Amino acid sequence: MVDFSRVQKELQECNRDINVSGISVNPKSDNLTNLIGTIPGPTGTPYEGGTFKIDIDLPDGYPFEPPKMKFATKVWHPNISSQSGAICLDILKDQWSPALTLKTALLSIQALLSAPEPDDPQDAVVAQQYLKDYQTFASTARYWTESFAKTSSLGVEEKVQKLVEMGFPEALVRSTLEVVGGDENMALEKLCSG
Amino acid sequence: MQPMDSDHDPLFRYTFSVYSHDQVYYDDAYAGDDDGVDVDEATDDSNVLINRANSTSEKSYLILKEDDLLRRQEEDITKVFSVLSITRDSACMILLRYNWSVSNVHEAWFEDEAKVRALVGLLEVDPAVKFPKSGDQIVDCGICFESISKRDTATCGCDHIFCKTCWKAYVCTSIDDGPGCLTLRCPEPSCAAAVGPDMVNVLAPDNKKKRYARFLLSSYIESNKKIKWCPGPGCDYAVEFDDDFEAGNYDVSCLCKYTFCWKCMEDAHRPLGCETVAKWVLKNTTEAENTNWILAYTKPCPKCKRSIEKNHGCMHMTCRPPCGYEFCWLCLGPYLGHDGRACNRYTNSQKGGELPEAEQQRELAKKAIQRYTHYYERWAANEKSRKQALSDMNKIENTDLKTLSTNYCQPETQLQFILDAWLQIVECRRVLKWTYAYGYYIPKKEEAKKSFFEYVQGEAESGLERLHLCAEKELQSYITNEESEATEDNFNNFRVKLAGLTSVTRSYFENLVRALENGLSEVDDHGSDPGGSSTKVRGRARGGESSSLGGGDGAKRVRMLMRLGMDDGVGGESSGGDYLDDDDDYED
Numbered sequence: 001m002v003d004f005s006r007v008q009k010e011l012q013e014c015n016r017d018i019n020v021s022g023i024s025v026n027p028k029s030d031n032l033t034n035l036i037g038t039i040p041g042p043t044g045t046p047y048e049g050g051t052f053k054i055d056i057d058l059p060d061g062y063p064f065e066p067p068k069m070k071f072a073t074k075v076w077h078p079n080i081s082s083q084s085g086a087i088c089l090d091i092l093k094d095q096w097s098p099a100l101t102l103k104t105a106l107l108s109i110q111a112l113l114s115a116p117e118p119d120d121p122q123d124a125v126v127a128q129q130y131l132k133d134y135q136t137f138a139s140t141a142r143y144w145t146e147s148f149a150k151t152s153s154l155g156v157e158e159k160v161q162k163l164v165e166m167g168f169p170e171a172l173v174r175s176t177l178e179v180v181g182g183d184e185n186m187a188l189e190k191l192c193s194g
Numbered sequence: 195m196q197p198m199d200s201d202h203d204p205l206f207r208y209t210f211s212v213y214s215h216d217q218v219y220y221d222d223a224y225a226g227d228d229d230g231v232d233v234d235e236a237t238d239d240s241n242v243l244i245n246r247a248n249s250t251s252e253k254s255y256l257i258l259k260e261d262d263l264l265r266r267q268e269e270d271i272t273k274v275f276s277v278l279s280i281t282r283d284s285a286c287m288i289l290l291r292y293n294w295s296v297s298n299v300h301e302a303w304f305e306d307e308a309k310v311r312a313l314v315g316l317l318e319v320d321p322a323v324k325f326p327k328s329g330d331q332i333v334d335c336g337i338c339f340e341s342i343s344k345r346d347t348a349t350c351g352c353d354h355i356f357c358k359t360c361w362k363a364y365v366c367t368s369i370d371d372g373p374g375c376l377t378l379r380c381p382e383p384s385c386a387a388a389v390g391p392d393m394v395n396v397l398a399p400d401n402k403k404k405r406y407a408r409f410l411l412s413s414y415i416e417s418n419k420k421i422k423w424c425p426g427p428g429c430d431y432a433v434e435f436d437d438d439f440e441a442g443n444y445d446v447s448c449l450c451k452y453t454f455c456w457k458c459m460e461d462a463h464r465p466l467g468c469e470t471v472a473k474w475v476l477k478n479t480t481e482a483e484n485t486n487w488i489l490a491y492t493k494p495c496p497k498c499k500r501s502i503e504k505n506h507g508c509m510h511m512t513c514r515p516p517c518g519y520e521f522c523w524l525c526l527g528p529y530l531g532h533d534g535r536a537c538n539r540y541t542n543s544q545k546g547g548e549l550p551e552a553e554q555q556r557e558l559a560k561k562a563i564q565r566y567t568h569y570y571e572r573w574a575a576n577e578k579s580r581k582q583a584l585s586d587m588n589k590i591e592n593t594d595l596k597t598l599s600t601n602y603c604q605p606e607t608q609l610q611f612i613l614d615a616w617l618q619i620v621e622c623r624r625v626l627k628w629t630y631a632y633g634y635y636i637p638k639k640e641e642a643k644k645s646f647f648e649y650v651q652g653e654a655e656s657g658l659e660r661l662h663l664c665a666e667k668e669l670q671s672y673i674t675n676e677e678s679e680a681t682e683d684n685f686n687n688f689r690v691k692l693a694g695l696t697s698v699t700r701s702y703f704e705n706l707v708r709a710l711e712n713g714l715s716e717v718d719d720h721g722s723d724p725g726g727s728s729t730k731v732r733g734r735a736r737g738g739e740s741s742s743l744g745g746g747d748g749a750k751r752v753r754m755l756m757r758l759g760m761d762d763g764v765g766g767e768s769s770g771g772d773y774l775d776d777d778d779d780y781e782d
Contacts, residue, residue, distance in 0.1 A: 009339045063337060064367040091383075094374075098337045098364055099354070099381040 002062045007032050007102075014103040023106050025056070033058045036072070037106045041149060042114040046141035047075070050149025054109065055085070056102065066096030067105060074148040076141040078118040078127035087112070088122035139179055146182025159184045163191065255456065256434045257449050258421065260411070263432055267414045270296050278303055281321060283392040286410070287314050290376055293417040315379055315388030319351035324393060335360055337381060348397070350380045350387035362397050365389065369402045373409040425459050426452025444468075451584065453624065465710035466628045474631040478570065495519055496526045499560060566634065573630040580623035586666070587616035594673050601675050602685050611689055615665045615696040622658045622703050629654070632710055643714050654706050661695045668692075 014025050022040040035056040041047030052075060057068040069092055071085030079088045091100060091108050121127030129137045147156050156177065162184070163173040168191050180186040258266075273296050275285035285299075291314045292298045302310050311318065329344035337360035347355045356364070360381075368375040378389040394406050415421050415432050424431045429450040444457040445464050453462035455471075463471045492501040495511075497519035502511065510529055513519040520529040591613060599606045629651050636644045669692075672685055 003338060005340075006338050061367055064363045095383070097381045097383045098360065099356075100383060 001060060002033055002058050004032050006063060007058065010101050010103065014101075021103070021107070023103060023110070025102050025106070035102070037069070037102065039106050039110045039113075041145060042110055045114055046138045047077075047113050047145050047149070050145035052113075052149055054106065063098040063101075066092050067102060068092075069105065069109070074144060075113075076126055076137075076144040077113065078116045078121045078123060078130045079112055081123050082126060083123075086122060088120060142180075143178050143182045156182065159187070163187065254436045254443070255446050257424075258432045258434055259449075260430055263411055263415065263421075267294075267411060270294060270414075274299050281392070283321075283390045284316055287316060287388055287390045290314075290410075290413060294414050295417075312386070315350075315386045316390075317351040317387050321351075321392060324348055324351055325396060337364070348393070350385070350389055350393070352380055352382070352385050352387040354380050354382040354385055354387075356381060358397070361393075365394055365397045366399070366402050369394070369398060369406050369409075373413065375406060376409055376413060422456065422459070424448040424450060424452060425454055426450045451620075453621075462624060463628050463631075464625065465707040466632055470631065470635055471628075474573075474634070477566070478573075493523070493526065496521050496528075501560075569630045569634040573627050576623050576627035576630065580620055580627065583616060583619045583623055583662075587613065587620065590616065590669075594669075597673055597675075601672070602682055611693045611696070612665070612669060615661065615692050618696045618700050618703075619658065619662050619665060622654070622661070622699060625703050625707055626651075626654060626658060629706075629710065647710075647714060650706060650709070654702060657699050657702055661692075661699045664692050664695055 011025055011027075014023065018024050023038065025035050025037045028034040028036050035058070037054040037056050039052050039054065041050035041052060050073070053072040055070050055072045059065045059068060070087055071080055074082065074085070076082055080086070087109060089108060089112055091097075091105060116130060118127040118130045126137070129140070159177060159182070160170065160173050163177075164170050166188075168176075172191070173187070176187045176190050177184075180190060271282060271285050271289060274280075274289055275282050277300060278285065278288075280288075288299050288303070288310060289296070291310075292302065299310075310316075325348050326344050331344045332341050333344055333347060333355050334341055335347065335357040336354055337356050340357065342357045344355075347357050348361050349355055364381055365375070365378070368378050375394075379385065380387040380389065391406070391410070395403060398406065412423075415423060420436070421432050421434045423429075424433055424446075426448055429448060429452060431448050431450060433446050433448060433456060435444070435446070435456045443464065444455045445453060445462040446456045447453045447462070454460065455462055455468060458468040458472065460468070460471050460475065466474075492503045494500065495502055495513040495517060498513060498517040500513065500517065502513065511521050511523050513521070521527060522529055595606050595609050595612070598604070598609055598612075629647075633644075633647060633651065636647060638644075668688060672688060
């Protein structure tokens with residue numbers, strides 16, 4: 001049986017310093033075994049500015065068994081499946097310890113975003129790209145962050161529409177947006193200069 | 195059981211004479227006295243001889259029971275903690291880290307104790323601090339985050355405090371998870387302090403402690419290169435094998451009756467080598483499913499013989515090009531002129547048509563499968579028969595022996611000959627099984643070897659059938675005790691017969707195994723030996739049978755038969771050495 005008293009304490013503790021860490025954990029429903037965690041994309045990475053949602057399932061043995069976590073937000077990263085969001089991280093498997101918490105696990109995931117380990121990949125395509133063509137990797141990751149992890153900013157379609165209205169051909173607008181990682185202003189600059 | 199025609203079968207005549215010799219031996223011993231005491235001796239005597247015959251191959255290994263293993267493990271632990279002046283549990287943990295090598299532990303410890311301690315996660319603390327007995331001080335558990343008084347907590351001797359409830363769950367989860375629990379550390383990820391048997395003993399319930407102890411013992415065995423667990427299902431014994439033993443025989447017979455090869459851990463496979471067995475087993479796993487499936491679900495095209503699976507549609511089949519033959523799926527007759535009702539009548543089996551020459555290649559492939567299937571079916575059938583014999587034997591041992599013991603007023607110890615016979619059947623089935631894999635791998639070009647092999651294999655098979663029949667059917671009549679013939683006298687005759695058959699079959703198979711292990715080298719030698727005539731003469735002289743045989747092939751047979759049948763088992767003196775000496779005789 002999940003130790004709910006501990007989970008309650010964890011939620012309180014985690015949400016207390018949400019302003020500092022930016023990490024939050026909230027129940028998905030009334031049931032404390034399904035939770036949603038959110039982590040901000042680390043600054044100085046292609047994930048900067050994005051907010052990533054993580055699905056958390058607590059197994060019966062929690063906290064003596066690791067929580068099951070996967071990305072609910074699509075993300076382009078060598079250790080995270082671009083299809084399913086599955087995360088390849090040791091502390092979520094054999095290195096889990098009951099002295100760790102949901103918050104420390106989420107912090108570790110945030111650290112993983114900053115420091116990918118392409119030699120132990122979850123998504124082989126992404127890992128290959130990361131190793132062989134970092135530039136393309138970074139811009140794709142940025143584009144995915146832009147497209148999927150930013151709820152507040154404009155959606156991709158809106159940006160395309162805006163630029164097309166300025167008189168650029170749609171195909172060119174789309175490819176340019178992808179190259180610059182979805183940044184509207186950078187795309188405009190590039191379109192004007194090129 | 196095949197009818198025996200001794201006039202045309204030199205081997206049979208020979209084995210028969212051995213058999214009669216046995217009978218004489220037993221008869222003599224038995225007829226010597228009527229008061230049963232001597233019967234005892236005769237039977238016991240044969241047992242001893244059996245044991246002696248087996249003992250040559252048993253010297254190389256030792257079956258170890260759990261108690262033996264635990265004692266050895268404890269001895270090693272004692273050696274370490276008495277020298278290092280540490281607790282027993284600490285010694286245990288260090289040994290675990292050093293693969294249970296006492297000398298390595300001593301060496302490492304006296305070189306750098308601190309290094310060993312760090313490696314193992316062994317803190318230099320009084321074991322008492324791990325479970326504080328007193329103290330009302332309130333602390334927070336690092337797992338459940340509850341506040342508890344210090345006496346309800348435990349630590350690995352480090353600073354990380356957790357409540358006993360959480361500790362229990364932590365230790366139990368880890369034990370459930372597998373042998374990784376042996377290297378369990380403090381729950382705090384940054385702390386390397388080890389959780390040893392001392393803590394497990396306090397924190398875990400009995401069933402988990404048992405599991406933990408089992409892992410500990412397993413690790414002891416797995417790190418010992420000379421000891422392996424018996425792979426028999428549900429068997430708790432381990433087998434120590436003497437590495438220096440170099441006869442190439444790794445077959446081990448565990449006390450659980452499971453026999454296996456100590457080297458490759460497959461079922462015992464003499465006379466085959468481990469490599470051939472691996473090849474065969476691999477072939478079976480990759481092909482058995484295919485072969486069986488083809489046998490079960492397909493029919494061959496009546497014209498080109500290619501296997502066809504019908505998965506849907508009507509009965510009007512058209513074979514794939516280039517064959518294109520149209521036929522009825524039900525009767526396999528030509529569809530031309532088949533009016534759809536032509537095959538509902540029951541008829542005798544159809545005749546197979548002649549094969550068109552154009553399909554040669556396909557035919558070859560098919561033959562390869564057929565050839566493999568031939569050997570595989572017989573291999574599998576003998577394995578099945580072996581398993582059945584094993585369960586029959588268990589039944590006899592557990593129930594029928596009591597019945598017999600009452601019926602014939604004999605102690606069960608006197609009925610050992612029945613179990614001996616069954617043990618022999620099980621062993622023979624095993625050997626026979628592997629001879630089929632052996633036969634499969636005889637190169638095609640070695641025709642002489644192949645036909646000779648098939649001959650001795652056939653003899654072995656019929657000899658075994660004879661024994662199996664006697665041990666099964668004849669024994670049954672004494673168990674049910676219904677027939678008037680099931681008298682005490684007849685039972686004693688039955689004893690003599692079965693024991694005789696057992697011993698003859700044993701020696702035949704032992705020699706067969708040796709001959710196959712030598713790769714039937716005689717056939718090679720004499721097939722290419724132009725001076726083989728002298729051999730023939732010798733063969734005749736020894737066998738005294740060759741007048742009924744014509745040609746060199748026959749002489750070879752006699753020679754081989756002599757070897758296979760010659761050692762009468764009762765003497766128990768036969769050995770590989772004798773066999774080789776004989777060999778020299780012949781080759782000179």
